Amino acid sequence: MKELLLVEDDEMFREALGREFEDRGYRVHSFGLIKDLKAFTGQADYAVVDLKLKGESGLDAVSSIKDRYPHCVTIVLTGYGSIATAVQAVKLGAANYISKPASIDDIERALMGQVQLQNEIEGEHQNLYRHEREYIEKVIQDHDGNISLAAKALGIHRQSLQRKLRKYIS
Numbered sequence: 001m002k003e004l005l006l007v008e009d010d011e012m013f014r015e016a017l018g019r020e021f022e023d024r025g026y027r028v029h030s031f032g033l034i035k036d037l038k039a040f041t042g043q044a045d046y047a048v049v050d051l052k053l054k055g056e057s058g059l060d061a062v063s064s065i066k067d068r069y070p071h072c073v074t075i076v077l078t079g080y081g082s083i084a085t086a087v088q089a090v091k092l093g094a095a096n097y098i099s100k101p102a103s104i105d106d107i108e109r110a111l112m113g114q115v116q117l118q119n120e121i122e123g124e125h126q127n128l129y130r131h132e133r134e135y136i137e138k139v140i141q142d143h144d145g146n147i148s149l150a151a152k153a154l155g156i157h158r159q160s161l162q163r164k165l166r167k168y169i170s
Contacts, residue, residue, distance in 0.1 A: 005047040005072070006030045007037055007061045009054045017048070020104040034061050044069040046111045049094075051078035051085060059085070059092055066093035075110045077102060084138035136164060 004026040008014035011032060018028040026046070031037040034056050047065050051058040058076060065074050076089040079100040086097040096110040136154065143149040151161040 002026045003043045003045045004028050005037065005040070005044045005049075005065060007034070007047065007049040007053070007058060008032065008077075009050060009052075017104070017107075021108075024104075024108065034064065037061055038064055044072045047072050047074040048107060048111070049074060049076050051076050051089070052080055059088055062089055062092045062094050073111055073113070075107065077107065080137075082134040082137045084134060084141060132164075136161070 002025065004021050006014055006018055006021070006028055008017065008030070009032050014030050014032065018030050021028050029040060029042060029044070031040070032053075034053065044065065047062075047069075049058040049061045049065070053061070058078070062074055062076060065072055070093075074094045075096040075098060076086075076094045077098050077100060078085070089097050095113065098106060098110055136150070139153050140147065140150040143153060147161055147165075148158050151158040154161065
């Protein structure tokens with residue numbers, strides 16, 4: 001049986017995704033926190049990790065999984081996709097990086113290596129809006145989420161940065 005680690009802080013989504021994988025013949029081990037994942041002593045062939053966990057980064061989970069299970073095929077699933085975090089995830093050992101919403105078929109194809117990295121699929125000609133958003137996300141990440149410091153680094157007023165962020169969410 002295929003052993004799957006599922007690291008997702010949204011309990012309802014985690015349970016639904018877990019049931020879908022169980023229906024496809026996987027033994028699913030679900031975790032809402034990285035500390036619970038680290039306490040796990042079983043085996044793992046595959047892992048699906050949410051990028052943003054409550055107060056934690058899924059990238060830490062990817063790193064932990066790769067340290068303990070070097071053969072484990074790991075993908076990062078996120079609602080906050082950017083090139084910066086995709087590159088970081090791959091450097092830590094993730095095989096793929098998928099933006100939500102994604103179907104169970106998309107996730108399983110990614111686990112099986114049947115799709116390219118998502119940013120390769122989208123192509124090299126991304127629009128200016130997306131480049132701006134990804135750059136802003138990277139600068140915010142570089143400043144540990146501090147909007148004031150990120151705005152200063154970008155050379156714009158804090159309120160202007162907040163307006164841009166609201167625009168990206170809507």
